Ligand SMILES: Nc1nc2c(ncn2[C@@H]2O[C@H](COP(=O)(O)OP(=O)(O)O)[C@@H](O)[C@H]2O)c(=O)[nH]1
């Protein structure tokens with residue numbers, strides 16, 4: 685079946701430690717009002733949707749947001765089930781959130797095989813508080829085979845849409861290339877960056 689014949693629903697999971705800005709980024713991307721400093725801690729799992737289109741398809745992105753609190757960890761298998769792509773977010777001003785990326789990758793790898801993942805360093809607006817050097821980030825991107833890396837600010841809107849867009853394009857490319865066998869997706873990345881503002 686050609687992928688363009690129907691509206692395609694793609695499930696994307698958004699991971700990362702509490703407070704890194706997952707909910708704010710998702711709200712910014714899906715159009716909900718962003719209010720810096722007032723986001724309530726997400727309880728359990730939320731999801732938001734946004735319809736996007738390429739030249740040939742309409743895509744319904746189903747974006748799952750994990751609350752992150754320890755007591756909800758039993759939700760993780762359900763959270764991951766059926767996901768075709770993953771955004772892993774850390775806070776550029778808190779090194780501990782960067783170290784926890786490994787834990788999130790482990791969760792993803794245990795529950796879904798080989799889905800493409802994009803790394804996001806958020807709170808880029810807080811330049812004076814930056815705690816994670818670009819060199820260690822670049823090393824992690826290579827080592828853990830992230831398809832792309834973006835620095836975002838949910839406060840200024842910097843690069844908010846790009847991680848979702850690139851992940852969607854990579855997923856589409858995977859679906860076409862491996863005819864719905866998503867196990868081989870992790871190594872695929874786009875030849876061209878999405879636009880000149882991208883960080884890779
Ligand atoms: N300065 C700044 N604050 C942010 C940014 N993104 C999120 N925040 C704030 O960081 C806090 C945690 O954000 P939230 O989206 O709840 O994080 P989550 O726990 O990962 O969902 C909130 O007070 C947000 O307003 C950002 O890019 N810049």
Ligand SMILES: [Mg+2]
Pocket residue numbers: 706707708724725726749750751
């Ligand atoms: Mg949240």
